Amino acid sequence: MVLALLVGAAAGVGAIVFRWLIRTFTLLFTGGTDYAGAGRVANPHVPWLGPYFVLFTPVVAGLLYGPLVQRFAPEARGHGVPEVMYAVARRGGRIAPRVAAVKSLASALCIGGGGSVGREGPIVQIGSALGSTLGRLVRVAEDRMRVLVACGAAGGIAATFNAPLAGVFFAMELILRDFTAEAFGMVVLSSVTASVIGRAAFGDTPFLQPPAFHVQHLSEYLLFAVLGVIAGAVGVAFSRILYLVEDACDFLWRGPEWARPAVGGLFLGALLLALPQMYGVGYPVLENAVNGKYAIGFLIVLLVGKIAATSLTIGIGGSGGVFAPSLFMGAMLGAAFGAAAHDLLPGVTGPVGAYGLIGMGAVFAGAARAPITAVIILFELTGEYSIILPLMAAIVLATLVGRALAHDTIYTLKLKRRGIDLDRPAPAAAFEGTTVRDVMEPVPRILPAGMPLAEAAAVLAASPHGVLPVVADNGAYLGVVTARRVAETLSDAAHDDANVTSVSHLPKPVTPDMDLAEALSALVAAEGAGLPVLDASGAYLEGWISHQAVLTALHRRHGDS
Known part of the structure; x- marks a missing residue:
């Protein structure tokens, strides 16, 4: 609870x-607080350039x-959320x-220099990195580390x-x-703490101030349903175009990545x-x-322009989120749909703004x-409960x-293109009925807590696992040390006098009675090629x-069958 509060505050x-x-x-770049809503105007810092200064702001920022x-x-490039999802699912x-x-x-x-991206992806990655850093400082186990990362994302x-509610459900x-x-309780604590700090700085008012809304006629729900179908398709189209543009940029670029x-x-x-409304996040335009x-x-x-501008920003190596752009696209689509419906059926349709708000949530839902x-974030952004029923529909x-048109979301597709499938089922059937006790090996050579890194490097070099346990003088388990971390630390001359305790970490605990399939998941996510097996108290080593x-157990089972 204390760690969740600290992560939320951070x-x-x-x-x-x-x-x-x-x-x-x-x-600095435009002379105003939000150029998107100002129109094609000059920058007071360089008035002699007129509106043409926007040709150079993305260049200077880049x-x-x-x-x-x-x-x-390099992981800070792009929209950030997939990297956090991967860290939680595969890297503990x-x-x-x-x-x-x-x-x-x-x-x-990137955003200040005109990049047409959002700030939610960066703040999720920033908050998650803060949560992970705090978890490593106090050396929590991997399952708690994942929760702290989610706490940081929710708080951001x-x-x-x-x-605060949207932060919780985004993280979960x-x-x-x-x-x-x-996990839900910890994430709520973090989200509430961050929200209190945010309200002290930014005020306690809804993010958007929509016009008054009520459903004119029950038949209007059919229009909301049609809007939902179209918005789902637009969300999928956005995710596909985003990565097509990124592929095109990868294909065309032959220079150094930094340029x-x-x-x-x-x-x-x-x-x-050509379209200054695409500058930055663009909330005034929305x-x-x-x-x-x-x-x-x-x-x-504006809808087509936002798809192009966001895709280009990400494709050239920009850093920013895709959540706010999807809300922008939904607002443009919904407002256009509502205006057209109002022209055709003036006695049935309500205000255009209601369709814009519903389109915002629907495009994001189709993409993500x-x-x-x-549902939660649109309700909290507007404070307008009257739209909740058509919004949900x-x-x-x-x-x-979105699910019918594409298996992957805008976030998981980035990982799938790298060969990472977060939805891949765990190989439980192959090890059904097998526990860690059935396959564990004797404990390999242990490293005493005060062993210098130079000595530990020699021991790790002779180990077949690339990872060894660290124990205190009384035999209590303190964590593990990997050859990679020792090598990275020794490469910095300032840490030559460090010992193994300073670079040890706690992987997800594995016990003798744990199912082998669950232990394999922890093993895959861990650094090195082995994990300690702890007693029920988690204080002492029982095996390895x-x-x-695991491969031997699988081979034995297949041989028996």
Whole structure:
């Protein structure tokens, strides 16, 4: 509970700093707080350039964040959420501490310099990195580490959007992908803490101020259903176009990766010159659409423009989220649909803004396949309960359409393209009825807590596992040390006098009575080729499990059959 509160507080402060960075860089690059809503105007810092300064802002921003990302944290490139999902599912929640700092600067520079991306992906990655860093500092087990990562993600969303419930369900539905009472409680604590800090800084008002809304006629629900179906298809189309553009950029680019955002920024700048409403996140434009200030034709132009601008920003190596762009697209689609329906059926349809709000949630649901998060976040962003029934209907239909058109979501597709399938079932059937006790090996050579790293390096070099346990003088288990971590630490001369305790970590605990399938999942996620088997108290070693032991058990079972 204490750790969840600390992570929530850190995520809340991180959200404040991140939003300040975006505002500062936007002021620096454009001379205003939000260029998207200002129209094609000149920058007061360089008035002689007129509106043509937007041709160069993405280039300058790319020259700054491109080398930063390439040198210090390549995982900070892109929209961030898939990297957090992968860390939770496959790496025991381990995220490098530097990701928080690099992601903050890179995304703020990208958005402030005109990148047409959102701030939710960066703040999720920032909060998750803070949670992972705190977990490693206090050396929690991997299952708790995953929960702390989710706490950071929830806190970031809650503080940024003043949406504590949405933060919770975003973390549970997309990051953890597992609803347990303990994890839910910890994530709620973190989200509430971050939200309190965020409200102290940003105020306690809904993110959007929609017009009054009520359903004019029961037949209007048919229009909401149609909008949900169309929005689901648009969400899938956005995710496909996003990665098609990224593939095209990969194919065309032949230079160093650090220069890619700057060179690609020329094309992004040309798009911003033609359509300045695409600059940055674009919330003022979204609000104008919801309030019915744009004609149908221009709404369609903004929808297509946002798909192109966001895809190009990510494709050239930009850093930012896709959640806010999907809300933007939904607002344009919904407002255009509502305006057209109002022209055709004026006696049936309600305000255009209601369709815009429902379209926001439906497009996100179609792209991300997260219906609970979509419903909750639209309700919290607007504070408008009257739209909840049509919103739920449209979001469920959008989710079903998205599932029918594509197996992967906008987040999991990025991982699938790397050969990582988070939905792959665990190989439980092959080991049914087998426990760790049946296959565990004797404990390998142990490393005493005070052993210098130089000595440990020699022992690890002779070990077949690349990982060995660390124990205290009384034989109590303290964690494991991998050859990789020792090598990385020794490469820095400032740590030559360190000992094994300083680089040890606690993988997910494995006990003798655990099912072998569950232990294999922990083994796959761990560093090295082995894991300690602990007694019921988790304080002492009882054995060792390795990939070779699991393979032997599988071979024996197949041989017996």
